Amino acid sequence: MNPDASTIAAGAPIEVDLSPIAEGQDIKVFWRGKPIYISHRTKKQIDEARAVNVASLPDPQSDEARVKSGHEQWLVVIGICTHLGCIPIAHEGNYDGFFCPCHGSQYDSSGRIRQGPAPANLPVPPYQFVSDTKIQIG
Amino acid sequence: MSGPSDYQPSNPALQWIERRLPIFGLIHSSFVAYPTPRNLNYWWTFGAILSFMLAMQILTGVVLAMHYTPQADLAFKSVELIVRDVNYGWLLRNMHAVGASMFFVAVYVHMFRGLYYGSYKEPREVLWILGVIIYLLMMATGFMGYVLPWGQMSFWGATVITNLFSAIPYVGESIVTLLWGGYSVGNPTLNRFFSLHYLLPFVIAGVVVLHVWALHVAGQNNPDGVEPKTEKDTVPFTPHATIKDMFGVACFMLLYAWFIFYMPNYLGDADNYIPANPGVTPPHIVPEWYYLPFYAILRSIPNKLAGVVAMFGAIIILCFLPWLDSARTRSSKYRPLAKQFFWIFVVVCILLGYLGAQPPEGIYVVAGRVLTVCYFAYFLIVLPLLARIEKPRPVPNSISDAVLAKTGSRSTPMVSTAIVLALAGSLFAGSIDSAKASEGGDNPPANKWSFSGPFGKFDRGALQRGLKVYKEVCASCHGLSYVAFRNLAEPGGPGYSVAQATAFASDYKIKDGPNDAGDMFERPGRPADYFPSPFPNEQAARAANGGAAPPDLSLITKARSYKRGFPWFVFDFFTQYQEQGPDYVAAVLQGFEEKVPEGVTIPEGSYYNKYFPGHAIKMPKPLSDGQVTYDDGSPTTVAQYAKDVTTFLMWTAEPHMEARKRLGFQVFVFLIIFAGLMYFTKKKVWAASH
Numbered sequence: 001m002n003p004d005a006s007t008i009a010a011g012a013p014i015e016v017d018l019s020p021i022a023e024g025q026d027i028k029v030f031w032r033g034k035p036i037y038i039s040h041r042t043k044k045q046i047d048e049a050r051a052v053n054v055a056s057l058p059d060p061q062s063d064e065a066r067v068k069s070g071h072e073q074w075l076v077v078i079g080i081c082t083h084l085g086c087i088p089i090a091h092e093g094n095y096d097g098f099f100c101p102c103h104g105s106q107y108d109s110s111g112r113i114r115q116g117p118a119p120a121n122l123p124v125p126p127y128q129f130v131s132d133t134k135i136q137i138g
Numbered sequence: 139m140s141g142p143s144d145y146q147p148s149n150p151a152l153q154w155i156e157r158r159l160p161i162f163g164l165i166h167s168s169f170v171a172y173p174t175p176r177n178l179n180y181w182w183t184f185g186a187i188l189s190f191m192l193a194m195q196i197l198t199g200v201v202l203a204m205h206y207t208p209q210a211d212l213a214f215k216s217v218e219l220i221v222r223d224v225n226y227g228w229l230l231r232n233m234h235a236v237g238a239s240m241f242f243v244a245v246y247v248h249m250f251r252g253l254y255y256g257s258y259k260e261p262r263e264v265l266w267i268l269g270v271i272i273y274l275l276m277m278a279t280g281f282m283g284y285v286l287p288w289g290q291m292s293f294w295g296a297t298v299i300t301n302l303f304s305a306i307p308y309v310g311e312s313i314v315t316l317l318w319g320g321y322s323v324g325n326p327t328l329n330r331f332f333s334l335h336y337l338l339p340f341v342i343a344g345v346v347v348l349h350v351w352a353l354h355v356a357g358q359n360n361p362d363g364v365e366p367k368t369e370k371d372t373v374p375f376t377p378h379a380t381i382k383d384m385f386g387v388a389c390f391m392l393l394y395a396w397f398i399f400y401m402p403n404y405l406g407d408a409d410n411y412i413p414a415n416p417g418v419t420p421p422h423i424v425p426e427w428y429y430l431p432f433y434a435i436l437r438s439i440p441n442k443l444a445g446v447v448a449m450f451g452a453i454i455i456l457c458f459l460p461w462l463d464s465a466r467t468r469s470s471k472y473r474p475l476a477k478q479f480f481w482i483f484v485v486v487c488i489l490l491g492y493l494g495a496q497p498p499e500g501i502y503v504v505a506g507r508v509l510t511v512c513y514f515a516y517f518l519i520v521l522p523l524l525a526r527i528e529k530p531r532p533v534p535n536s537i538s539d540a541v542l543a544k545t546g547s548r549s550t551p552m553v554s555t556a557i558v559l560a561l562a563g564s565l566f567a568g569s570i571d572s573a574k575a576s577e578g579g580d581n582p583p584a585n586k587w588s589f590s591g592p593f594g595k596f597d598r599g600a601l602q603r604g605l606k607v608y609k610e611v612c613a614s615c616h617g618l619s620y621v622a623f624r625n626l627a628e629p630g631g632p633g634y635s636v637a638q639a640t641a642f643a644s645d646y647k648i649k650d651g652p653n654d655a656g657d658m659f660e661r662p663g664r665p666a667d668y669f670p671s672p673f674p675n676e677q678a679a680r681a682a683n684g685g686a687a688p689p690d691l692s693l694i695t696k697a698r699s700y701k702r703g704f705p706w707f708v709f710d711f712f713t714q715y716q717e718q719g720p721d722y723v724a725a726v727l728q729g730f731e732e733k734v735p736e737g738v739t740i741p742e743g744s745y746y747n748k749y750f751p752g753h754a755i756k757m758p759k760p761l762s763d764g765q766v767t768y769d770d771g772s773p774t775t776v777a778q779y780a781k782d783v784t785t786f787l788m789w790t791a792e793p794h795m796e797a798r799k800r801l802g803f804q805v806f807v808f809l810i811i812f813a814g815l816m817y818f819t820k821k822k823v824w825a826a827s828h
Contacts, residue, residue, distance in 0.1 A: 001330065007320045028417065033322035035417060080322075083442055085301035086294065086419040101421045102298065103437060103498050119442045 013138025015130060018074065026090050028079060031137050035079040035087055036125055037098070037111075038135075045096055045109035046072055052108070059121045063110040066124050076135065077111035078125050083118035098122065145171070168354055173372035174379045175360035176827050177537050181251040182358070183386025184244050190387050191241040192346065196339050198234040206286065208332035210325035213288035214413040218620050218693070221794070228794045229801070232402040238280050239405045240394045242428035245273060253459075254480050256468030257359040263460040265352040268345055270456045275342045277429065277453075282335040284426055288328060289410030294423050296323045296331070302436075305446040322416065362540040363468025364533055371537035373827050381820045388813035395809060399802025400592055400714050403696060408719065411697035411791075412689075421751075422497060430494030431487050435513065437498050438506030448510065455517050462517055465525035472531045476524050483516045492704065581700055582718075582725030582749050585781065589788055590717050592803065595796055596789050601632035603768055604786025607779050610766050612691060615683065615757075617671030620692035621790045624665035630796035631789060640665050684743045686756035695719035695784065696791040719791070720784045725749040727780035730759040 003011075011032040018038065021027055026039035041049075049063040067075055079098070081088050086102035093099030094115070095108035105116030112121040127137045145166040147153055156162050205224050207216035220227040249269070252258055258266035285296045300317045304310040319326030357366065366372045373379075397404060405427060409420045425433050432449050439445035455462075470477040490509050496502045534540040588597040605626070608618065623643035627636045634642070643663035648670060651658035663670075671690070673679035679687040689697075699718040702710060710716070729748035740746050744754040761776045768774055772782075789795070 001316050001319055003315065003318075003320050003326070007326065011321055030417070033320060033324050033416060083301075084298040085304075086298065086423065087417070101419060102294075102423050117437070117440050117442060117445065 011138070013136050015134060015136050017134050019133040023073070028090075029137070031125065034125075036137060037075070037077050037079040037090055037122075039075040039077075039090065039109075041073050041075055041109060048096055049108055049110035049112075052112075058113050059119070061110075061112060061121055063112075066110050066112070066121070068129060071129055071132075074135075075109070075111060076124060076127050076137070077122040079122065081105055081118055082113065082120040082122065083116070088122070168350075168375075169380075170374065170376040172354065172375040173357075173366065173369075174375050175358055175366055175371060175537055176373045176378075177360050177362055177541050178358065178379070178382075179361050180382075180386055181247065181255075182360075183383050184248040184251065185353075186383035187244045187387050187390045188241070188248060189346070190390075191237060191244055192339070192343060195234065195237050195241060196343070198230050198237065199336070199339065202230055202234055203336060206332075208286070208329050210288060210328050210414070213286065213328060215620075217287045221792075222620065222625075228792075228798060229398070232398045232798075234283075236394065236397040236402060236405065238283060239426070239428065240390070240397070241276065242280070243393075244390065245276060246428075249273070249456075250484060252359075253483075254470045254477075255359055255361055256363055256463070256465075256470065258460045259463070259468050260460070262352075262356045262359060265349065265356055266460060267457050268349045268352055270453070272342055272345050272349060273456075274453060275338055275345065279335060279338040279342065280426065280428065282331040282338070285328065285331045286335060287410060288414045290412045290414055290418075290420050291407045291410040291423070293323060293414035293416065294419055295425055296327060298423055299425075300327075302446050302449075305443045307443070324416075359468065360537060361469060361471060362534055362537060363472070364535070364537060364540070367536050368538070377823045378827065381816065381823050385813065385816035385820050388809060388816050392806070392809050392813065395802065395805050399798055399805060401711070401716050402798075404711065404716060408697055408699035411693045424495050427491065427495070430492075431490035431513075432494075434490040434494035434506050435510045437494070438503065438510045448514075452513060455514070459517065459521075463521040463525055465521075465528065465530070467530040467533060469533070472533050473524070473528055474531065475528045476521075479516065479520050479524065483513075486512045486516070580749055582721040585717070585721055585724055587717050587720055587788070588785065589795060591714060592799060594799060596630070596632075597785060598633040599770060599772070600782045600785040601789055602634075603770070603772060603778075604782040604784070604789075605632055606768075607761075607766050607783040608691070608786055611760055611779075612783065613669075613672065615672055615679075615688040617673075617688075617690040618669040618692050618790060619671050619690050620668070621793075622666060622668045623663060625793055627665070628793065631793060632786075636665070643667060646670060684756055688757065691787055691790065693791045695723055695788045698722045720788050722749065723787060724780045724784040726755070727761060727783070728776055730755075 014029070014031055016027075016029055016038060018040070021038065021040045023040050024042050026037055028035045028037055030036070039045075046063070052063075054060050054062050063072075066077075079087050079090075081100040081102065083100065083103050083105050086100050088098035088100040088105070088107060090098055093106035095106055097109045097111060097114075098107040100106070100116065100118065103117050105118035106114050107118075107122055108114050110121075111124070113119070125137055127135050130136050145163040147156055147162050152162060202220065205216065205220045205227065207213060217231070221231050222228075224230070252266065252269070281295070281299055285292045300314055300323065303313045303317065306313060315321070317327070317330075318324065319330055360366075407424060424430070432452055435452050436445045436449040439448050465473065465476070467473055470480055486509050490506070490513065493502055493506045493509065498506075534543060588595060588600065608616075623639050623646075626632055626634045626642060627639035643665050646663035646667070646669075647660045648663045648667050649658055650661050653659055673682060673687075676687050696719050700722055702718065726747060726749050729750065731746055731748055734740055734746045738746065738753050740754045744756055745758055746753055747755040761779045763776055764774050766774065766779060772778055792798075
């Protein structure tokens with residue numbers, strides 16, 4: 001009952017062009033049926049994410065570990081709440097990040113869980129920068 | 139099922155079979171001669187009611203499966219086609235969907251009855267545990283069935299429930315992938331849920347056979363909780379129990395029919411009339427009502443794994459009930475303290491159910507935690523403790539003694555009734571205030587609709603005018619893809635003739651093909667064609683409308699609603715009010731205001747609407763006075779347009795509504811007469827036994 005060959009084949013890596021995304025905006029792409037949020041973070045959002053005391057977080061992880069160095073403005077996360085799988089809404093909640101409407105989990109501008117029942121940060125999918133304005137997810 | 143039978147059929151053919159397979163003896167000893175305690179009350183008819191509901195679900199389900207397509211792109215549409223085009227498909231679908239809820243109503247009564255009268259105690263532990271297994275299977279079946287229509291709640295309910303398993307340490311994620319058959323809920327998930335939803339009812343039927351077998355070995359419990367001792371304590375199953383069960387089933391069918399024919403969507407969620415969209419989570423995900431208490435328990439615990447464990451634990455704990463409650467007296471009738479706590483427990487469960495439907499914030503979270511503690515305390519503290527400290531009243535020597543001394547115990551139930559009434563009353567009083575507070579807000583005003591109530595019919599004139607408004611105004615952006623031109627000539631619709639519908643269709647250009655040259659071409663519409671959509675796909679619709687795709691209007695009056703809140707949803711059951719959708723649609727059409735109130739900011743490209751959730755709507759004001767001309771002299775005002783087009787859209791959402799209400803009346807007349815006949819037959823049969 002595990003995924004069949006065609007499902008696995010359809011889950012191959014995809015390339016996303018980042019150039020149309022303005023600062024402060026974000027887009028949602030689908031990869032393997034999962035929504036992936038790609039956020040072009042503002043300076044303020046980056047500073048907020050870096051100013052937090054990492055040890056105080058429910059799922060401690062530094063912002064540096066969640067983005068690619070040299071591309072700090074880009075946050076790429078799987079937009080599935082780690083509680084029960086709803087899709088959080090971007091630019092909502094108290095932490096300048098994501099807010100899940102189902103059970104009220106709130107994530108910060110680095111996609112880290114800050115408040116609510118979710119146990120973990122929004123996962124970062126495997127991706128790399130092909131060029132400065134293009135990433136490959138998967 | 140209780141030992142070899144000495145029953146011999148008189149017919150020689152039946153004798154021939156009986157010698158080779160003693161099936162008639164089995165039936166005779168189990169359902170005819172079987173001795174049943176003579177003091178059983180009507181709460182004991184729920185066993186028969188449940189058997190009836192199981193048969194009903196399997197029968198309607200098998201026929202529905204003949205018309206249903208388990209494919210993610212087609213499932214939603216195939217359910218709509220069942221309702222619209224299959225002969226009596228609307229009836230089958232309502233019976234099956236409402237039937238699931240009724241099945242749970244009956245099982246909850248059945249379980250609370252077992253709890254109250256101590257039916258789980260020695261020697262009926264296995265009987266009780268089999269019952270819990272049936273209940274678990276029912277929950278799984280019900281959940282998977284709810285996924286099949288592939289609406290928004292189906293999809294997101296499936297996502298949330300399958301994700302519960304991801305809380306299991308180490309293997310959770312791989313279990314979830316196994317359930318999905320992919321990387322997220324999708325077509326493979328729908329396929330396997332359909333397969334399992336077809337399989338599990340037969341598993342339930344198998345366990346029911348074991349349940350009945352165990353029942354007939356241990357014998358039925360009874361309201362006094364003393365085992366039958368002499369023949370005087372029992373009556374034969376047929377005719378006594380059979381006729382009483384028939385009366386019980388007939389009464390239950392009245393409730394069932396009330397929902398089927400008059401409020402089929404009362405127990406469902408409006409969001410499930412929106413096709414599944416993996417990119418948008420509905421703002422408020424709620425499971426079906428029968429899971430709500432457990433959902434409330436899940437949400438009241440802030441840790442994910444602990445929440446899931448508590449939720450499953452709340453059900454599994456029932457299996458240990460026979461050993462948690464070690465009191466020797468079975469029936470709560472003779473346990474003054476246990477009786478009070480039982481009713482408090484019932485109220486706790488109902489309140490948990492109420493909380494499960496509320497958003498997880500503020501006072502609701504705190505209340506949920508308190509009630510979760512109460513729920514578990516009942517099993518883990520109250521029942522074991524009561525068994526040790528309570529002094530039960532003496533139980534009667536035998537069932538016949540209890541029947542003869544019936545008059546003595548009349549006053550005690552009053553106490554528990556008073557407690558329940560007081561609790562319910564305070565809840566009621568408390569929430570009327572909050573309901574009143576929210577009512578002044580932006581709830582759409584109620585309208586007088588020609589189609590409301592048990593005898594409601596569509597106003598033909600309004601339907602025809604509404605069609606004109608749709609065609610001249612709405613159709614430039616909104617599709618009506620589930621409605622065919624032929625529907626315009628069908629009974630219960632706008633009342634056009636077949637010729638008129640054909641002429642109407644020929645005004646449209648329909649894309650067809652490919653022809654012999656391999657090209658697509660356009661031809662005039664035929665009655666069998668569906669209203670063409672203004673945009674070729676959702677992306678085009680989105681791009682042409684500033685990012686917000688205009689929704690298809692076929693189901694809009696059933697897919698939109700607003701929160702009624704307590705206690706209105708209780709009154710709605712009796713008044714058959716189910717026009718939230720039309721009220722909302724009519725209100726939005728008239729809710730545009732030039733002046734934006736203070737404190738509300740409307741983004742560029744959006745318009746202020748008083749009744750639209752969030753107030754910022756992408757649709758510009760669609761209607762203005764005098765925009766559409768009417769031939770019949772009706773006022774050409776926005777209010778009239780809104781009313782007409784809403785009536786029309788109610789018809790497109792449910793073209794067979796008039797047939798539903800008409801058949802409902804006939805069924806009610808029949809059921810009332812049938813129940814009456816059963817009641818008087820039952821009285822006659824039992825005359826000698828009371």
